[in-house]
Amino acid sequence: MNEHSRVLERDELEIAETLRSPDVDLRLPAVLPREPYPIEPLTPDARQQTRAVGQRATRSDARLHGLGQTKYIDDLSFPGMLYARIKRAGIASARIKRIDTSAAEAMPGVMAVLTGKEIPTNSFGPTFQDQPVLADPIVRHAGDGVAAVAAVTEQIANEALAKIVVEYEPLPAVLDPVAAMREDSPKVHAPNSNIYATKVVRKGDIEKGFAESDRIFEARFSTQMIEHVSLEPHAAIADWDANGRLTIWATIGRITLARADMARTLKLPMSRIRIIGTIVGGNFGGKNEISQEPALALLSKKTGRPVKGVFTRGEEFTATTTRHPIIMDYKTGVSNKGRILARQIRLVLDGGAYCSWSATTLGKACILSPGPYKIDNVVAEAFVVYTNKTMTGAMRGFGAPQVCFAYESQMDDIAKALGIDPLEIRLLNAFDEGSSSPTGQVLHSVVVKESLRKAADRFGWEPRS
């Protein structure tokens, strides 16, 4: 046996040579997460306060957040995963005459392209199923998706979008919700009227209330469209297993609803759909329904690979739901002492291109629009109207913040006109224990006046008239 063919005997090796050094890059600290409460959880007796109330508690996710170890969707990746991007229409109202995806499909690295025609049921929505996964053939707002691609890198996917040729026939667009209420306005979802939901709350006798009022105040208040801007953009990953079951990792806050919508759009039994709701980087109402998930699922089916889609920050503004702008007309009758005797309200919600959570928002806004005040005579009429603008949907408050701006602003105006302290006028009118709301609900645990007084005390409010 010569030197070169001698096999190194295991014994001759240094111990250190038989072991690779451990992966110290994976700096998972050995520090264990602590218990969230300082006391053992107890099941409290009925109507007794649990001892946990008033205790300091650490959030159970605080440890991982601080370590940067929390895994959000974009932090997940799978072998062979593709990246999806969606082509946005960029035009408020149009008919798609032609989509040519051939140049994109021919690009090396582009694994699949999808258009609206290929979606089994191209409609979804939490209340009305009026929103297409990918527009076909009518585009109703500039953020409408018209095609989707899946490619091996995001860079290639972006390039592919540019190579998809879409020919649009521009259609008349309506951008103002009040104008959209007219019969002669362009119809966003032709031939239906643009007014897609209404709600009316009536209490007492409004004419009598105004007749008895000493002063009547009328004003129009309006609020603007607001975007949630959660730090984490909308994102999802879709993957199929060999038995034809779909798994979606999504940030959606209502995954059962999402399962139902996915089943409907893909014509798949719900039992074949698994949705994993991942830890979310901010929802605020904007991530409570599906958006790109059916497109990702179909791209995944076409390519046989997991497909991830992450919205750009720009898409967060154009292609996700926003807070409803509301135009609010308030007519309020008061006595000379500032007591509200009658309130007539008309709300017009800018409902965007698709319903999303607008019907719920409409209901909330309408019911809350008179404010937390004892008013015997109320008429509140609310309409939500389609326009060719960004979708409006759920956003913290669901219609409450907008009407609050209106009724509180008018309260200040009334106080000023009558020479009454703004705090006093509110104490005069606010709900008491047992008051009934505009819809007739009897209210309990009412602490409006106590809260106002306490706050005034803490702020050092000086009465002003």
Place this chain on the structure above:
Amino acid sequence: MKAFGYVSAKDLEHAITLLGEHGARAKILAGGTDLLVELKHAVHNPEVIVDVSRLHELKTIAVADDGLHIGALVTHSDIMNSPVIRDMFPALVAAAHSIGAMQTRNLGTLGGNLVTCVPSMDSGPALIALDASVTVANAEGRRRMPLAELFVGPRKTSLKPGDLLVDIVIPKENLGKPAAFEKFGLRKGQALALVNVGASFWVGDNSVFVAPRIALGAVAPTVIRAPKAEAFLDGCKISAEVMAEAGRIAAMEAKPISDFRASADYRRDLVAVLVKRALANAQARATAKEKELVA
């Protein structure tokens, strides 16, 4: 971003060679706070990025015979921390501090801010008010020009392919000249200026304005001077009323547009107020400096 070639310049000579070689096909990368955003929005599609961010020669701040030289690659954070600039020109510190946020100030360079040349640039007004000039180098050599000649229009400078901004010079006669910078934005941080103003003057005998300068930003296609307001101040006795009047005159010289951030009228109002404040601040610094020298 789309694909591009990338080359990192080792020193100034190497940078000039690279820029001469690639010409209009190249874009210069310094701090990247504007360029990378433009690349991501596909505003430009350069074939090559010439990275000059490692040129240590362009990161110095030093007083030379002809004045204060600030290297083009000095970052806004560097300006805020420089003992020389903090002592001599708090206005430049204020301008640098008003840009973006800590992270962007650590990356963004003075040269980059000037060369990106947006009308609302924060580095421009105070430097214009201090009669700054810039040095530009290319394969042919170096040239010096008044800073105002660098600015041609929104995002348009007088630089040609192959040019590299090398430093910014505040002339010797202006070292220690009282100056101030005022900015109004819709937020206190990460805000674009609706209007910004640079002002400087010496306090002459009998407390008069000597060599007054007023520069206005975000109210014209480039940073502009307010010559009528300057002429009004020149030789005038220093007082709050005079400063207010100068503000009103300057507001008339401004040519603002109305956009979604503010109306032209509002911007004119802002000019009047900010000019008045800048003059008052510059005077306060003059007084403080006097006390320092006397003490």
Place this chain on the structure above:
Amino acid sequence: MTDVTMIVNGQVRGASVPPETTLLQLLRDNFNLTGAKLGCDVGDCGACTVIVDGQAVNSCLMLAGQAEGRQILTIEGLASRERLHPIQTAFENSGALQCGFCGPGVLLSAKALLDENLNPSTQEIRDALSGNLCRCTGYTKMIEAVQDAARLLREESRTQLTHARTEATAP
């Protein structure tokens, strides 16, 4: 392709990447350090903040090639195997993070501040955090947490000083 080598959290790391790769992409996709987040990709939100050669920067605004030879600290490098960094402890105790997405960026901006200034005023803290957007918390508890962390770090350095003196004077 650009070959880059740098020191990340004390370890030498290298990769061969297309030149247009940002430092953020390099950290997340090549080094699997997903703490730095993509929030806007244009340097507005600060979710991508990391510390390069001692300075907090938006990693989405740096090309990978620009990080060549430099020291990078990411959120993953703050804690050791034995204990959390005092900033992490303070944030946890103050309940300063909710969804947590902005967290890594905020903690590193706080670290950059406290490395320079162990006694920051509220205004100085606000200034240091102004490049980090948060939609959940309203920032109030973050400011408390940074003040808390400053106190913890001051105590630590006092303790170390005391030990050093004790050692120096020990027979």
